[in-house]
Each structure stands twice: as structure tokens, then as C-alpha cells.
Amino acid sequence: MKIIIVCLIAMLTTAAWAEEGRHFMEESEKVTKSHTEKTLYRLEILDSDGKLVQARNMEFFYKRQVNKELVLIKFISPPILQGTGLLIEDTDKEANDIWLYLPATRKLRRIAGGEKTNLFMGTEFTHEDFEDYKINLYRFQFVKETSCGAMLCSVVAAEPENPREREASGYARKLYYIDKQSQYPVMIEYFGHNGSLIKRLTASGLTRQGNYWRPRTLEMANLENRRVTRLIMQSRELDGELNDYYVSSRYLRAD
Amino acid sequence: MVLCITCATQPVAAMVSVEIHNGIEYYPDAPEQRTAGRSDVHFDWRGDVLNARTRIGARAEIADSPWGQQTTTELREAYLAWQIGHSTLRLGRQQIAWGRADAFRLLDKVNPLRYPDALFVDVADARIPLWMADWEGQENAWQWQVFAGPDRHLNAVDPRFPLLQPVSPDTLRTPEGDTHHGFSGARIGRQIGELDIGLYWLDGWNHEPLWHPLVNGGFEAGAARRRVWGVSADQPVGPGVVRAELVHNETATLDTHFVRVSQRMDQALLGYDLEHGPFFISPQFYWEEADLGSYTDENRFRSYSSLLTQYKFAQDRGRLRAFWWHQAGGDENWWSIKLSYEWDEHLELRMGADSFQVSDDSALTAFRDLSRVTLEAVWRF
Numbered sequence: 209m210k211i212i213i214v215c216l217i218a219m220l221t222t223a224a225w226a227e228e229g230r231h232f233m234e235e236s237e238k239v240t241k242s243h244t245e246k247t248l249y250r251l252e253i254l255d256s257d258g259k260l261v262q263a264r265n266m267e268f269f270y271k272r273q274v275n276k277e278l279v280l281i282k283f284i285s286p287p288i289l290q291g292t293g294l295l296i297e298d299t300d301k302e303a304n305d306i307w308l309y310l311p312a313t314r315k316l317r318r319i320a321g322g323e324k325t326n327l328f329m330g331t332e333f334t335h336e337d338f339e340d341y342k343i344n345l346y347r348f349q350f351v352k353e354t355s356c357g358a359m360l361c362s363v364v365a366a367e368p369e370n371p372r373e374r375e376a377s378g379y380a381r382k383l384y385y386i387d388k389q390s391q392y393p394v395m396i397e398y399f400g401h402n403g404s405l406i407k408r409l410t411a412s413g414l415t416r417q418g419n420y421w422r423p424r425t426l427e428m429a430n431l432e433n434r435r436v437t438r439l440i441m442q443s444r445e446l447d448g449e450l451n452d453y454y455v456s457s458r459y460l461r462a463d
Numbered sequence: 464m465v466l467c468i469t470c471a472t473q474p475v476a477a478m479v480s481v482e483i484h485n486g487i488e489y490y491p492d493a494p495e496q497r498t499a500g501r502s503d504v505h506f507d508w509r510g511d512v513l514n515a516r517t518r519i520g521a522r523a524e525i526a527d528s529p530w531g532q533q534t535t536t537e538l539r540e541a542y543l544a545w546q547i548g549h550s551t552l553r554l555g556r557q558q559i560a561w562g563r564a565d566a567f568r569l570l571d572k573v574n575p576l577r578y579p580d581a582l583f584v585d586v587a588d589a590r591i592p593l594w595m596a597d598w599e600g601q602e603n604a605w606q607w608q609v610f611a612g613p614d615r616h617l618n619a620v621d622p623r624f625p626l627l628q629p630v631s632p633d634t635l636r637t638p639e640g641d642t643h644h645g646f647s648g649a650r651i652g653r654q655i656g657e658l659d660i661g662l663y664w665l666d667g668w669n670h671e672p673l674w675h676p677l678v679n680g681g682f683e684a685g686a687a688r689r690r691v692w693g694v695s696a697d698q699p700v701g702p703g704v705v706r707a708e709l710v711h712n713e714t715a716t717l718d719t720h721f722v723r724v725s726q727r728m729d730q731a732l733l734g735y736d737l738e739h740g741p742f743f744i745s746p747q748f749y750w751e752e753a754d755l756g757s758y759t760d761e762n763r764f765r766s767y768s769s770l771l772t773q774y775k776f777a778q779d780r781g782r783l784r785a786f787w788w789h790q791a792g793g794d795e796n797w798w799s800i801k802l803s804y805e806w807d808e809h810l811e812l813r814m815g816a817d818s819f820q821v822s823d824d825s826a827l828t829a830f831r832d833l834s835r836v837t838l839e840a841v842w843r844f
Contacts, residue, residue: 286808287480287843312585314560318659318697320704323738456601458551462516
């Protein structure tokens with residue numbers, strides 16, 4: 209009888225944690241997602257010794273439309289990458305539609321959004337890392353509360369529930385550290401299919417801008433090759449007027 | 464129609480970029496003086512003029528080959544672009560890249576090309592820009608484009624390579640009155656679920672002359688016009704993307720004093736791009752069937768197919784690109800390997816090798832002596 213009660217309590221607790229985990233993520237998504245975003249980033253690629261290999265400047269445009277979200281990323285320096293860009297269309301399918309523009313051919317080429325594990329332009333970010341929480345495709349579970357630096361964070365584990373997502377994702381599990389005050393994920397730990405921690409994304413310099421909290425720096429550390437990619441915000445505009453042109457293939461092709 | 468400038472464009476500071484190429488080339492099949500060199504400077508200016516995003520590009524080149532030398536200065540692109548609602552209007556000298564595939568390019572037919580550069584360098588540098596008005600836009604899942612221009616231009620053949628048989632546009636037989644026809648084209652595309660499909664139409668000058676048979680034997684080059692209808696499609700399948708292009712070409716000479724030459728060609732391309740981590744592999748199967756009309760009495764109908772496989776690998780600052788082109792049912796091959804290394808943000812070092820194995824009556828005959836090894840430094844500022 210005791211065993212049944214213990215199992216029952218365990219099941220109820222697990223269900224409650226799952227409910228709580230999903231609730232955390234939904235709330236986080238609600239308060240952190242803007243309608244538009246226009247950011248200029250400096251992107252730094254560091255090798256395993258922490259030495260700067262390449263610095264780039266890139267434009268980041270985001271717009272939420274009816275039933276879809278559009279992200280356009282375009283490099284404006286160095287000269288070797290100038291004009292190269294990506295347009296990502298997220299319609300809540302398992303795989304995003306992604307188009308790549310290369311000035312050397314002047315062609316817009318569709319690339320496989322299903323290959324989420326592909327690295328983004330030689331950085332430590334994969335295409336998957338630019339996706340949102342994909343709440344409908346993952347099972348979330350509240351793990352614990354912990355301090356992350358000066359902040360208090362709720363730790364939520366995410367595992368792909370959808371079979372296609374499970375197959376396409378490069379990660380078996382993610383741990384989100386959600387700052388309790390801002391609801392912003394200040395750290396994400398990525399676990400490979402063998403269960404080991406392979407990457408860590410850290411957001412720092414969190415400040416409030418209008419209705420939203422945003423970090424000044426995002427740092428993706430690859431714990432396997434010890435390389436780091438850092439995104440440092442130079443300027444940012446949230447919920448400003450953003451013409452559809454800036455999230456269109458026409459802007460991507462405008463050299 | 465409201466010309467909406469401020470809502471769609473942000474003023475950009477004028478931006479100048481300069482690219483300098485210095486290269487050494489070695490042609491193992493050349494009869495003598497197998498080593499040659501090439502230096503070129505590309506200049507690009509971008510800024511806002513008349514409330515339009517403006518670009519002006521130019522190129523200057525000094526080059527030699529085992530067969531000759533050449534100095535070139537060329538205005539590349541010079542255009543103004545305005546955003547009008549959900550569309551862009553671009554006026555000036557420009558290039559249009561049609562189609563989906565980046566190795567075989569069946570629909571990339573709007574601008575003529577410079578040979579043999581079209582085989583060896585980035586295709587954006589090998590296209591010859593044309594004066595035209597281009598208007599393109601998108602609305603929901605639809606995309607459209609219309610353009611028209613007055614230019615008549617043939618593919619250019621670098622005179623350093625006389626074996627490519629250059630034909631000057633001035634020597635073409637073109638009847639009076641017909642020289643003023645320009646070119647025009649249209650494209651409409653739509654995404655239907657996962658499938659992205661486009662329909663193309665082009666009416667203009669053929670970029671190659673057709674040859675009129677003469678009564679006393681021999682041939683004379685004649686200007687020709689062509690109509691092109693095409694379909695392109697791509698769809699993600701598994702871990703990659705399937706690409707397909709179908710093109711129907713009709714080409715005819717204009718000079719009624721001679722026997723009219725008309726040709727028809729149907730082309731098809733099916734490819735699959737597979738990208739995983741730093742690796743990229745893309746096999747493309749190409750097929751064509753042509754009716755060469757009175758071009759020649761022998762072999763009037765031609766059927767041809769080939770397989771091109773492209774490989775790429777990129778890691779850190781290094782890149783490798785290789786491809787192998789093989790004639791189906793034949794013994795022709797073209798190997799190409801290119802390595803590049805980014806020394807720093809301004810300097811890129813390139814090394815490449817191309818090898819042509821061709822037979823006397825093949826499509827690649829003109830390039831039979833162009834097997835080569837190259838070393839190049841590219842500075843960008």
C-alpha cells in the first residue's frame with residue numbers, strides 16, 4: 209500500500225512539475241517576445257585558446273506576423289562576408305523554411321531547415337539554436353530553483369516530444385535557466401544524445417528596454433571543442449515600425 | 464501607387480568596397496609560355512541618391528594567357544532601387560539571377576556571360592550586366608518579377624583565348640529595323656506547402672549567334688532571338704533539398720535574305736543538395752534534347768545528358784570546393800578543385816586546378832586546352 213501511495217505521489221508530483229514547467233515556458237515566451245526587433249550585433253568567433261579568430265557585424269531583423277515569425281540575418285562586415293544573409297521563416301512546423309543568399313552567385317538558395325544541426329555560418333550556433341521554445345513540440349518539466357549569479361532562476365528541462373523533432377534535433381535535452389524577475393532564459397545548457405553536456409548559452413548584461421528584458425551579450429560555448437561565439441549588441445530597437453521589406457527575400461538580395 | 468521611401472528604407476552612409484585579385488595561372492596543355500598572370504580591381508560604391516539605394520560598380524583588369532594579352536575597363540553595375548509598397552523598382556545596369564541551382568544554371572539566362580570566366584570565377588563576376596528596368600515584389604505567398612531593357616549583347620569571349628572562337632556583335636547579320644528590339648521577361652512564384660515553385664518567361668536576343676548556311680558552302684554568323692519558358696521547383700526532402708528545373712527554348716535567326724535557322728531545345732535538371740555539418744554534396748543530373756533545324760544537315764537532332772557532382776567542405780577559415788562533371792555514356796570529364804583560406808578579414812588565398820578531358824566533337828571542345836592550375840590572392844577593403 210505504501211508503495212502505491214509513494215508511486216501515486218510521485219506521479220502527481222511529476223505531472224505537477226510538468227504542468228509548472230510548461231507554464232514557465234509559456235510565460236517566458238509571452239513576456240520576452242516582441243512584435244518586431246531590429247538589432248545590430250558584433251559577432252566574435254573565439255578559438256579554443258580564447259583568441260579572437262574573426263569579428264563580424266550583422267543586422268538582425270525579427271517580425272511576428274499572423275501564423276509565422278520571420279528572422280533575417282545579414283552580415284555587413286568583414287568584406288569577405290558582406291551581403292551574405294539568411295531568411296528564416298518559422299510557421300511552427302518541425303522544420304523552418306530557410307533561404308541563404310550568397311553575393312558570389314546573387315542567388316537565393318533554399319537550404320534544408322530539417323538539418324537543424326548544421327552550424328550557422330561557421331559559428332558555434334546551429335540553426336536550431338535560433339528557434340524559439342517550440343512549446344508544442346517539447347515536453348517541459350520544472351527541475352528546481354537555483355541561483356544564477358545574482359539572480360534567482362527556475363530550471364526547466366525540455367525534451368522533444370514530437371518524434372520528428374526528436375529525430376531532427378541535435379540535442380536530447382535542454383535545461384533552461386529562467387530568471388524569475390525578467391522571465392528571460394539567462395542560461396541554456398544543451399545535452400547531446402549520449403547525455404553529456406555539449407554546449408552552454410549564457411546571456412549577460414540583462415537590462416529592461418521598453419516592455420522587454422534583453423541581454424547585452426549572448427555567448428555560446430561549445431564544451432566539446434572549447435570554441436566560443438559571442439554576440440554583442442551594438443544597437444537595438446524593439447516593437448518599432450519594421451517594414452516587411454526587411455524580413456523579405458528582396459532585402460536579402462539587395463546588395 | 465504611393466512611393467513609400469522613408470517607411471521602407473533606412474538611409475545608409477555611403478559605402479565603398481574595393482577588391483584586388485592577383486593571380487598566377489599555369490596551362491599545362493598550352494603550346495608555349497604556359498605560365499600567365501592576371502590582376503584585376505573591383506570597385507563598388509553604395510549609398511543613397513534621389514531617395515534610392517544606389518550602387519555603382521566597375522572593374523579594371525590586366526591579364527595575359529599563353530595565347531594573348533588584354534587590358535579591360537568595364538562599368539559593372541550602376542542602378543537606383545526604390546521600395547514601392549511590397550515591391551522594388553530597380554533602374555539601371557544590373558544583373559538578374561534566375562533559377563535554383565548553382566552549378567548547372569538552366570534558367571540563369573537573362574544576362575550574357577563572359578567566357579571562360581563563367582567556368583572559373585564566381586558567376587556574379589562573370590555575368591555581363593545589362594541596362595534594364597526591373598520590378599519585383601511579393602505579396603503573401605506570391606512572388607513576381609517583370610523586367611525589360613533595350614540592350615543586345617552576346618556572351619563575351621575573352622580574346623586571350625582565340626580557341627574559343629569569339630564572334631563580334633558587329634559582324635553579325637542583323638536586318639535593319641530589328642536591332643531595336645530589346646528583351647523582356649517575367650517570373651511568378653508561389654510557395655505551396657513545402658513546395659516552392661516558379662514559372663519563367665523570357666523573350667530577347669540569343670546570347671550566341673546561329674550560323675546561316677551559305678549557298679556556296681560554309682556558314683555566316685547571324686543574330687537570333689529566343690523565347691524561353693521555364694519552371695523551377697525546390698522542396699526539402701529528408702535531410703536535403705530537391706531542386707528541379709525544366710526549360711523550353713526556341714531560337715530563330717532574323718535575316719530573311721538567308722535560309723531561316725530555327726532551333727528548339729528542351730532541358731531538364733534534377734538535383735539534390737545534402738548538407739550536414741561542414742559537408743555539402745550535391746549531385747545534379749542534366750538532360751537536353753535539341754532540334755538544331757537547318758543548322759546542320761547531319762546530326763539535326765541531339766540528345767545529351769551528364770552528371771555533375773559538387774562537393775564542399777568548410778571548416779574555420781578554410782574552404783574546399785570540388786566538382787566532377789561527367790558526360791553520360793561518354794568519356795568526357797571535367798574536374799575542378801578549389802581551395803581557399805581566409806588569412807585575415809582582408810586577405811583570402813586561393814588555389815585551384817581544373818582538368819578537361821574532352822573529345823573532338825563534344826560540347827566542351829572549346830575548353831580543351833584550358834586545363835590549368837591557379838594561385839590567387841584576393842584583398843578586400
